Amino acid sequence: MRDIGRESADNPRVGIIGTGFMGGVHARSARLAGATIVGIAGSRPGKSQGPHASADELIESGEIDLVHICTPNHLHAPLTLKALAAGVAVICEKPLATDAETAALMAARAAEAGLVATVPFVYRFHAMVREARHRVARGDVGRVSLVHGSYLQDWLLRPEDDNWRVDPELGGPSRTFADIGSHWCDLAEFVTGERIAAVSAQTGVVQRERAGHAPVQTEDVVTVQFRTTGGALGSVTTSQVSPGRKNRLFLEVSGTEQSLAFDQEEPEKLWVGQRSGSMALVRDPATLSPPALPYSPLPSGHAQGYHECFDAFVADSYAALRGEHRDGLPTFEDGARAARVCDAVLTSAASGRWAEC
Numbered sequence: 001m002r003d004i005g006r007e008s009a010d011n012p013r014v015g016i017i018g019t020g021f022m023g024g025v026h027a028r029s030a031r032l033a034g035a036t037i038v039g040i041a042g043s044r045p046g047k048s049q050g051p052h053a054s055a056d057e058l059i060e061s062g063e064i065d066l067v068h069i070c071t072p073n074h075l076h077a078p079l080t081l082k083a084l085a086a087g088v089a090v091i092c093e094k095p096l097a098t099d100a101e102t103a104a105l106m107a108a109r110a111a112e113a114g115l116v117a118t119v120p121f122v123y124r125f126h127a128m129v130r131e132a133r134h135r136v137a138r139g140d141v142g143r144v145s146l147v148h149g150s151y152l153q154d155w156l157l158r159p160e161d162d163n164w165r166v167d168p169e170l171g172g173p174s175r176t177f178a179d180i181g182s183h184w185c186d187l188a189e190f191v192t193g194e195r196i197a198a199v200s201a202q203t204g205v206v207q208r209e210r211a212g213h214a215p216v217q218t219e220d221v222v223t224v225q226f227r228t229t230g231g232a233l234g235s236v237t238t239s240q241v242s243p244g245r246k247n248r249l250f251l252e253v254s255g256t257e258q259s260l261a262f263d264q265e266e267p268e269k270l271w272v273g274q275r276s277g278s279m280a281l282v283r284d285p286a287t288l289s290p291p292a293l294p295y296s297p298l299p300s301g302h303a304q305g306y307h308e309c310f311d312a313f314v315a316d317s318y319a320a321l322r323g324e325h326r327d328g329l330p331t332f333e334d335g336a337r338a339a340r341v342c343d344a345v346l347t348s349a350a351s352g353r354w355a356e357c
Contacts, residue, residue, distance in 0.1 A: 012318055015058040016040045017079060018070030019049075022093055026068040026120075028307070029314035038063050059083050066116065066321060069093060072170045073178070077102045080117075084109045089116040091317055094182050095342065096335030098172030103339035107332035118317045119335035121186040123249060124328055125309035125316075127283050128270040130292035132253070132260045133191045133328075135272075141255030147188050147234035149252055151180040152245035156220065162211045168218055175218035177203070177345050180249075181238040182338040187251055188236070189337075190328065191260075194228040196341055198356050201225075201348040206241045224345055268303055291327065 014035045016027055019042045030037055039050030041058045052058040059067060059082050066089040069079050077097045083090050090110070096119055097103040110117035123129060135141065155161065165171035165179060172178055189195055203219035210216055221239045228234060239245070249264035259273035270281045284300035285293060295312055298304055316326035341357050348355040 010034070010322070011036055012065045012321055013038050013063060014066045014068060015052070015061075015064040016068045016070065017055045017058065017075075018042070018068075018093075020070065022070040023068075025307075025310055026070050026091070026314070029311045030068065032311050033315045033318050035066075035318065055079060056082065059086055059088060064088060066091065066318075072164050073098050073172050074170050077106060080106050081109060084113050084115055084117070087113070087115070089321060090332075091118050091120065091314070092332075092335070094119050094121065094335055094338060095172065095174075095178040096332060096339055098178075100336070100339040100343040103332075103336040107336040110332045116317060116320045117332040118313070118320070119330045119332060119338075120310065120313050121183060121190075121330040121334060121338075122306070122309040122313045123183055123187050123264060124190050124330060125295050125312040126262070126264070126267045127288060127292045127296040127304065128262055128267060128281070129187065129191065130295055130328070131270055131281065131289055132262055133193075134289045134291045135258075135260060136192055136253060136255075140258055141253060141260060142257030144192050144194060144228070144230055144232045144253060144255045146254040147192055147194075147228065147232055147252070148236065148254075149184060149188070149250040150237040150239075150248065151184045151250075152237070152242040152248045153180065153240045154243050154245050156207070156210075156240040157243055159207045159210055161207075162213065166210055166213045166216060166218055171218060173218070174342050174346055176220060176238050176240050177222045177224075178339075178342050180240070181222060181224075181236065181345070182342060184236050184238065184249060184251065185341050186330065186334060186338055187249070188234070188253075191251065191262075192228065192230070192232070192253055194230040194232060195337075196226045196234070196357050197229045198354050199224050199226045199341070199344050199348050200354045201345040203346070203349040219349075222345065222349075224348075267305060 039052040041055040069092040201224045204221045206220040220241045226234045252261040261271040268283045285296045344355040344357045
């Protein structure tokens, strides 16, 4: 691992590339984690803040230990590879790349360079997700038999709703599944400890014309059936056009003894289902398991949410810069894994057949 020096390790010098919503989220968490933000570069000329005129200049300045890449998807790979070649650690937004082969290359380059390289699959950092993972690993649910759920949004419901992600030249060949299905699959694999082995998928375009995009080529909705390496069956539905659903990631894991269910819009709770009776566990540092406790910094009754998850992810990434281990930190290997599942979904949807992951 690159030796960045004790002062930089304790207070890393970081750059942020991307000035949109996600750039702001990354910047907030970076400051809370004690980083010095050396510069913020836009994905286009004229949007930079600080002494560096461009993303390339910021990466090659020699003044940063880590760069946060929060740009449109098509820029993830070139900027990441440039940073790794310059000896700079990387936090790169998902999807890691617009195809599985490039994502695997990025993971390999990070490993070869011995650099910290992480992906913000931040829903892993909900305390009740960690609690669910611990209970599955401990054997509470028994043998996992069924994994199902959904990730539903409505922000692209209308034909006048538009975003760069709709354009495959900028966002890649998949939109809905690459953007939010990747989160769901990562969470399902993280909680169960099993991998999605094969998928049977359908994709659909609901709004076939949008402002500036006619016809629309990236999917609005996806349904997937799958089987896991452990023999469980599963299904997931993802949508960016479901009226009233804002950011509803729902995961349920059923086993031979118990079921566990987590709803990202009600993250303070974990539902535990049993034939003899069910209950809702509420996040409480006094009762959480040791793996969940570090991700519950606030007392019970003081609601935690998305920002706290992102803060924990960034803090754990910076801890890795100091050479510290943080269990469950999502790396480029996890980003490459998500890209591989996404490619299998597209392959299955195009062929009408099952595809291996």
